[in-house]
Amino acid sequence: MTLTSASTNPAAPNVAIVQPSRLTLTLRYFRRNKGLAIGLGILLALALFTIIGLLVIDPKKAYPLSAALKQSPSLKYPFGTDFFGRDLLAAMVVGMWQTAFIGLLAGGIGTALGVVLGFLAAYFGGWVDGVIRTICQILTPIPVLLIQVVVAGSLDKRDVTIVTMAMIVAMLAWMGPTLVIRAQVLTLKERQFVAVAKLSGVSDMGIIFKEILPNLLPFIAAAFVGQVFGAVFASFYLAVLGLGPLREPLLGNIIWAAQSQGAFFNGWWWWPLEPAFAMILILGALALVNMGLDELANPRVRRTE
Amino acid sequence: MNIRIVARRLLFFVLVVWAASTIVFFIPRLSPRNAIRERFGELARTGGFSPADVEKLIASMQQQFGLDKPLLEQYWQYLGNILRMDFGYSLSRYPMTVTDVIAQSLPWTIGLLLVTTVISFVLGTILGAVAAWPKAPGWLRSTATPFILLTGVPPVIMGILLLFFIGFRLKWLPLGGAYSVGIVPTWSWSFFIDLMEHQILPALSLILGSVGGWVLSMRGMGITIQGEDYVNFAEHKGLTGRRIFRDYYLRNALLPQVTGLALALGTVVTSAVVVEGLFGLPGIGTALNLAIRANDFPVIYGIVLFITIAIALLMTLLEFVYPLLDPRIRAN
Amino acid sequence: MVSLVMNSAASAKSAAPSASQPVLRVNNLEVTYYTDLGRAKALDAVSFSLKAGQKLGMVGESGSGKSTLALAMMRMIKPPGRIEGGQVIVGDTDLMSLTDEGMRAARLDKIAYIPQGAMNSLNPVMRIGAQMIDAVRSHVRGERGSAIEDRCTAALRSVDLDPGVFRMYAHELSGGMKQRVCIAIGILLRPSVIIADEPTSALDVVTQRQVMETINRVQAEINAAVILIGHDMGLMAQAVDQVAVMYAGRLVEMSSVREMFTDPKHPYSQALISSLPNLDTKGVFRGIPGLAPSLLRLPSGCAFHPRCPHGHEELQRSVRPEPVTLPGGRMVACHLYNEDGHRHG
Numbered sequence: 001m002t003l004t005s006a007s008t009n010p011a012a013p014n015v016a017i018v019q020p021s022r023l024t025l026t027l028r029y030f031r032r033n034k035g036l037a038i039g040l041g042i043l044l045a046l047a048l049f050t051i052i053g054l055l056v057i058d059p060k061k062a063y064p065l066s067a068a069l070k071q072s073p074s075l076k077y078p079f080g081t082d083f084f085g086r087d088l089l090a091a092m093v094v095g096m097w098q099t100a101f102i103g104l105l106a107g108g109i110g111t112a113l114g115v116v117l118g119f120l121a122a123y124f125g126g127w128v129d130g131v132i133r134t135i136c137q138i139l140t141p142i143p144v145l146l147i148q149v150v151v152a153g154s155l156d157k158r159d160v161t162i163v164t165m166a167m168i169v170a171m172l173a174w175m176g177p178t179l180v181i182r183a184q185v186l187t188l189k190e191r192q193f194v195a196v197a198k199l200s201g202v203s204d205m206g207i208i209f210k211e212i213l214p215n216l217l218p219f220i221a222a223a224f225v226g227q228v229f230g231a232v233f234a235s236f237y238l239a240v241l242g243l244g245p246l247r248e249p250l251l252g253n254i255i256w257a258a259q260s261q262g263a264f265f266n267g268w269w270w271w272p273l274e275p276a277f278a279m280i281l282i283l284g285a286l287a288l289v290n291m292g293l294d295e296l297a298n299p300r301v302r303r304t305e
Numbered sequence: 306m307n308i309r310i311v312a313r314r315l316l317f318f319v320l321v322v323w324a325a326s327t328i329v330f331f332i333p334r335l336s337p338r339n340a341i342r343e344r345f346g347e348l349a350r351t352g353g354f355s356p357a358d359v360e361k362l363i364a365s366m367q368q369q370f371g372l373d374k375p376l377l378e379q380y381w382q383y384l385g386n387i388l389r390m391d392f393g394y395s396l397s398r399y400p401m402t403v404t405d406v407i408a409q410s411l412p413w414t415i416g417l418l419l420v421t422t423v424i425s426f427v428l429g430t431i432l433g434a435v436a437a438w439p440k441a442p443g444w445l446r447s448t449a450t451p452f453i454l455l456t457g458v459p460p461v462i463m464g465i466l467l468l469f470f471i472g473f474r475l476k477w478l479p480l481g482g483a484y485s486v487g488i489v490p491t492w493s494w495s496f497f498i499d500l501m502e503h504q505i506l507p508a509l510s511l512i513l514g515s516v517g518g519w520v521l522s523m524r525g526m527g528i529t530i531q532g533e534d535y536v537n538f539a540e541h542k543g544l545t546g547r548r549i550f551r552d553y554y555l556r557n558a559l560l561p562q563v564t565g566l567a568l569a570l571g572t573v574v575t576s577a578v579v580v581e582g583l584f585g586l587p588g589i590g591t592a593l594n595l596a597i598r599a600n601d602f603p604v605i606y607g608i609v610l611f612i613t614i615a616i617a618l619l620m621t622l623l624e625f626v627y628p629l630l631d632p633r634i635r636a637n
Numbered sequence: 638m639v640s641l642v643m644n645s646a647a648s649a650k651s652a653a654p655s656a657s658q659p660v661l662r663v664n665n666l667e668v669t670y671y672t673d674l675g676r677a678k679a680l681d682a683v684s685f686s687l688k689a690g691q692k693l694g695m696v697g698e699s700g701s702g703k704s705t706l707a708l709a710m711m712r713m714i715k716p717p718g719r720i721e722g723g724q725v726i727v728g729d730t731d732l733m734s735l736t737d738e739g740m741r742a743a744r745l746d747k748i749a750y751i752p753q754g755a756m757n758s759l760n761p762v763m764r765i766g767a768q769m770i771d772a773v774r775s776h777v778r779g780e781r782g783s784a785i786e787d788r789c790t791a792a793l794r795s796v797d798l799d800p801g802v803f804r805m806y807a808h809e810l811s812g813g814m815k816q817r818v819c820i821a822i823g824i825l826l827r828p829s830v831i832i833a834d835e836p837t838s839a840l841d842v843v844t845q846r847q848v849m850e851t852i853n854r855v856q857a858e859i860n861a862a863v864i865l866i867g868h869d870m871g872l873m874a875q876a877v878d879q880v881a882v883m884y885a886g887r888l889v890e891m892s893s894v895r896e897m898f899t900d901p902k903h904p905y906s907q908a909l910i911s912s913l914p915n916l917d918t919k920g921v922f923r924g925i926p927g928l929a930p931s932l933l934r935l936p937s938g939c940a941f942h943p944r945c946p947h948g949h950e951e952l953q954r955s956v957r958p959e960p961v962t963l964p965g966g967r968m969v970a971c972h973l974y975n976e977d978g979h980r981h982g
Contacts, residue, residue: 028673138317138324141617143571146609147328153597153605154333233459237579240461242597255465259583264473264480276465284457291521534757541711541752542772542822543744552771556762631762632806 036292042285046096053093061090062249073270080270082254083261088274091249096278098250102166102235107228109170114177114227115220119208121178122185133182136175144172145237152243160245169234176230177223184219188212222293229286236279251275318621325613326387329606330380392607397599403607406592413483413588417504418577421511428512429519430562434555436520437527440546449524452517460514460576464583467506467513479503481585507584511577522565526558533557560631567623570616578612659686660862661830666723668702668709668886670932677932679705679718681886684960685968687862687879689829692853694873694894695866696909697883698929703866704753706883707832710864711750712740727830746776749823749861751816751833751852758819759807765818766803769793772822792821795858796851813844820851827859834866849876870913874898882906885930885940888960892967902969904945939972947973 030037060066064084073080079088121132151168152160188194189212197211238244239252242260246253258272374382386392392403429452435441436449455463472480479485484499530536531554539553581590589608596604628635668680680702687693695703708714710725712732725732727747735743744750752758760768769789773780780788790800796817807815816836823831833852837845853876856863865877873880874894881891882905890903901907908925927944930936938955942948952972960970 025673138320140568141321141571141620142325142328142613143575143616145571145575146612147325147332149593149597150329150332150606150609153602154335236459237461237575240579241582241594255461264468267473269469269473272465273469276462279462280458283459283462284454287457294525534752535760537713538750538752538758538819539760540713541744541750542775543741543746544771544775545741548771548775552763552767553760557760560762633761633808 033292033295035288036296039285039288039290039292042281043289046281046285047100050093050096050100053089054097057087057090057093059090059094061087062094063247066090072268079274080268082258082271083263083268084257086249088254088271091254092251092274092278095249095251095254095275096282098162098248099232099235099282102162102169102250103228103232105163105166106170106173106231106235107224109166110173110227110231111177111220111224113170113174114223115181115216117174117178118181119185119212122182122189123204123208123212129182132178136178139172139175145234147172148234148238149241149243152238160243162245162248162250165235165238165245165250166231168238169231173227173230173234177220177227180219180223181216184216185212188215218296222290225286225290225293229283229290232282232286251279314621314624318617321617322387322614323384325617326384326610327380329610330383333602333606334376387610392610393603395596395601395604397596397601397604403603406596406604407589407608407611410588410592413586414577414581414590417508417511417581417586417588418574421508421515421577422573425512425515426519426566429516430523430559432516433520433523434527434550434558437524437531438550438554439531440550449520452513452520453524454517455513456517456521458514458517460511460580461583463514464507464510464580467510468584472506478506481583483585483587503584503586507580507586510580510583514576515573518569519562519565523558523562526561527554530554530558556630560627563623563626563630567620570619574612574616658688660689660728662686662724662726663710664724664726666706666709666725667721668705668714668718669721670718672717672933675933678935679886679932680709683723683883683886683888685881685888685891687830687864689862690856690860691879692856692863692865692877693879693881693891694877695864695881695883696868696870696873699868700929700932701883702886703868703883704834705886707750707834707864707866710830710832711744711748713750742776745772745823745828746826747828748830748832749826749828751819751823751831751836753834753836753838756812756815756839759810759815761807763806764803765805765807765810769803769822769825773825776826788825789821792825793818795824795855796821797847812840813848816840816844816848817851820848820855824855824859824861827861829861830864831856831861832864832866835868836865837867837869837872845872852876870909882909885935886932887940887970888968889941889971890967890969892969896965896967902963902967902974903941903971904947904973905941908944 064086066085066087068077068081068085071077071081077087077089079092081087082091117132121129148168151171152165155164194207194211197207202210235244235250236252239250240256240259242256244250244253244256246257252275254275255272258268258275261268263269263271390404392407395401395403395406398406432449432452436446436453438446458466468480471477479502481503483503484490484496485503488496488499490496535557536549536553539549544553577588578590578593581588582594585591589612593605593608595601596608663686664684666680666683667678670677670679683702683706685693695706697703705714705718709720710732712720712725714720720733723733727743730743730747732740732743732748759765766786766789769792770785773785773788777785786803790803793800793802798814798817798821802810802814802818807818810818820833820836823833831852836852837848840848849872852863852865863877865873867873878894879891880894880897882889882897882903884905890897890901890906892902897906898910901910905925912925925944930940930943936943936954939945939948939953939958942953945953947953956972958970958972960968961974962968963974
């Protein structure tokens with residue numbers, strides 16, 4: 001008896017239904033996973049706003065005494081100015097850039113730390129795993145923001161810069177990714193292809209970089225987006241509490257300054273409102289992308305149609 | 306539940322408190338800043354002390370706080386103090402102790418936290434469960450959507466939006482503070498009304514800012530539970546939708562949701578702290594805010610430690626709730 | 638190779654028309670799944686009928702539509718799948734014409750389903766008893782609490798379980814016990830049709846046999862028509878009296894067990910039977926050549942033709958074979974046969 005099958009039999013005409021192209025499938029997927037599409041769209045718009053703003057506007061205007069004081073939005077100052085004489089349009093552009101910078105830097109460091117520690121724990125197991133896991137478990141219930149308050153509060157306010165801010169945030173944000181990556185490496189380790197590689201004498205490093213890492217990329221990407229969200233959120237809270245780099249027009253700082261000066265009591269409504277809206281767009285977009293990625297990675301979370 | 310599990314959970318609680326205390330002890334000591342010197346430096350500039358007086362004062366203060374002893378000895382003494390809930394003296398409100406400061410502001414925070422957390426958890430859980438339930442009427446399912454859209458808006462920002470629209474534009478509710486300026490706190494009906502009016506916006510910020518999170522986690526869980534064989538079989542058994550919803554779907558989805566509540570306590574409390582600061586309610590948040598502005602380090606550290614211990618305690622207590630919800634946990 | 642030509646000796650007698658009406662009649666049942674990649678017809682004009690007390694085994698490769706058929710009969714097809722048409726008549730009610738509430742009431746009462754994944758089919762946070770009582774209460778109004786409990790413990794007894802199981806939780810039971818509980822629930826209301834979807838797939842061999850015996854016994858007890866879905870031909874041969882073979886969403890052959898095992902008609906059934914290990918082949922395993930087709934792009938004409946030793950003619954490639962009833966009452970859908978049981982010219 002000959003071994004023929006439907007897909008290889010040349011004598012089966014009219015069988016082929018054209019497989020839709022990748023682009024069509026992506027678009028169809030976006031139509032169902034609207035959150036991901038909208039989130040990515042908003043992020044793109046914000047990036048354009050920041051990049052064009054940085055090219056067109058003088059960043060110096062984002063600092064005190066560079067503009068008239070307490071002007072409500074007008075043609076000259078589309079976003080108004082604040083109590084300290086900052087042009088809020090410029091402040092938004094610079095603040096957005098700084099927020100993105102902190103988010104990406106802290107998110108990147110946190111994810112990198114998490115990937116390395118998660119790998120070490122899962123791949124080598126034993127006491128390494130025990131120590132890393134216990135530390136994660138003990139640190140998890142401690143509210144990270146409060147520890148960040150202690151760290152930031154112990155620093156001289158003149159020393160706090162955008163980079164220190166990112167470091168403070170990243171320092172305590174690696175537990176989540178560590179546990180996620182650890183769990184994933186543990187399941188990958190049990191898979192056949194790793195065992196085969198090991199038997200055929202591939203070194204530890206070879207297995208890590210050639211076999212396991214590529215399979216982890218989706219999870220690392222998801223952890224990274226989550227980390228960026230967490231970092232933006234944490235740095236924002238710190239700044240709202242007055243623990244940010246006070247001179248910088250970081251979005252949280254602007255809100256802290258506005259609230260300290262009683263902006264609403266004095267009628268300067270635009271001052272706290274603008275950074276609040278900017279923050280909504282950033283966090284909302286990141287949340288949408290994060291949920292969208294979850295849906296992509298775990299189709300069971302898909303909305304029933 | 307057997308003794309070993311109880312003992313393990315209690316040990317975990319102790320470990321968490323120890324870790325938090327240790328972090329709070331060592332981080333400030335790694336920093337080049339000297340809290341007392343800074344504080345008295347400020348006093349010297351404003352109060353006209355001579356530098357020599359200040360040095361003497363600092364030395365005596367350091368002795369009083371035990372800062373002249375070796376680090377390890379300080380550490381042991383500090384751990385002992387924490388066991389007695391003694392966090393030292395406030396620098397800016399001396400001779401009040403940190404414990405006094407916390408005790409004074411705690412009732413406000415507990416009141417706000419309890420009310421908002423219960424409302425948002427219950428509301429979010431129900432809305433999320435309904436949103437994931439395909440047989441629920443469309444209008445009911447879509448009730449959850451606005452809350453989901455609000456997920457990206459943290460409570461503080463929700464507070465600013467509410468302040469702008471309801472406080473500033475519509476002038477329906479006050480812009481901040483615990484009660485109106487010029488009113489003397491008395492046990493009267495009108496004072497109570499005034500007090501409540503000042504609580505509505507902060508409470509609303511916290512509720513609106515956190516319901517979405519509960520909706521999302523419950524919806525996600527609900528979709529998973531719906532795919533479970535026992536929900537399918539319940540439908541094959543010809544049970545009414547209402548019964549499947551309540552006994553098969555909701556009860557099983559609730560377990561992870563309560564775990565989620567335990568894990569989210571840190572975020573819930575910190576959100577409340579920041580929102581309190583924003584509205585200037587006299588709770589822990591405002592105490593922390595003032596302490597940060599005044600460089601009152603003992604109060605900052607004391608509040609941080611206190612909140613951490615409270616959260617760890619609550620999490621441990623919640624762990625004892627699981628067995629009531631799940632017979633499988635009860636069994637082992 | 639089994640002879641494809643009907644032996645004409647058997648053709649004279651037609652099946653004796655039964656005295657009793659069939660208790661289950663499925664007519665032209667159709668289910669389609671609407672996916673991103675296109676439409677998949679998971680069930681294509683499936684028709685058959687069963688009498689009370691008859692046991693039908695439904696076999697086929699995975700993806701052939703066995704489980705879809707079970708779900709469609711219960712009207713439990715979930716989006717993106719849809720029941721496109723057909724009738725499922727139990728007694729004298731067409732389930733497809735019932736309202737949603739009417740269908741809910743019919744489940745378990747007229748037609749019961751014993752699930753495939755019995756391991757997880759019981760609610761982990763409710764006692765077994767509570768899960769039996771709520772099933773009864775959803776269908777029977779005004780029965781006293783003690784009467785319901787008696788009914789439940791009787792059902793537990795008839796599947797060989799200790800009535801003490803009533804007060805236990807699912808995690809306290811073994812896999813076989815859980816499957817028995819599911820069977821006990823299935824017979825609570827003495828339905829006239831029971832569908833068991835691979836009821837033994839997750840069990841060890843000894844427990845499989847016990848569960849099959851239990852199904853047999855309770856079926857005899859309540860005289861229900863049983864549809865047993867599975868791919869284990871060996872287990873099937875001992876448990877059922879009729880066998881139906883599905884391929885790519887269609888019923889390709891249905892006959893008595895004996896006829897199926899001694900003289901399968903459809904080339905696919907022949908391949909299935911000859912792939913069974915027996916004493917003659919001495920453990921040499923012969924698979925069925927080729928791959929099961931994807932429902933998204935079924936071969937034209939007869940869906941089996943690319944794998945069929947007779948499939949290379951124009952007829953097979955362009956025309957879909959319609960089911961024919963052969964003399965003797967057995968059914969086959971294949972171009973090799975016509976109403977007389979003879980091979981087409």
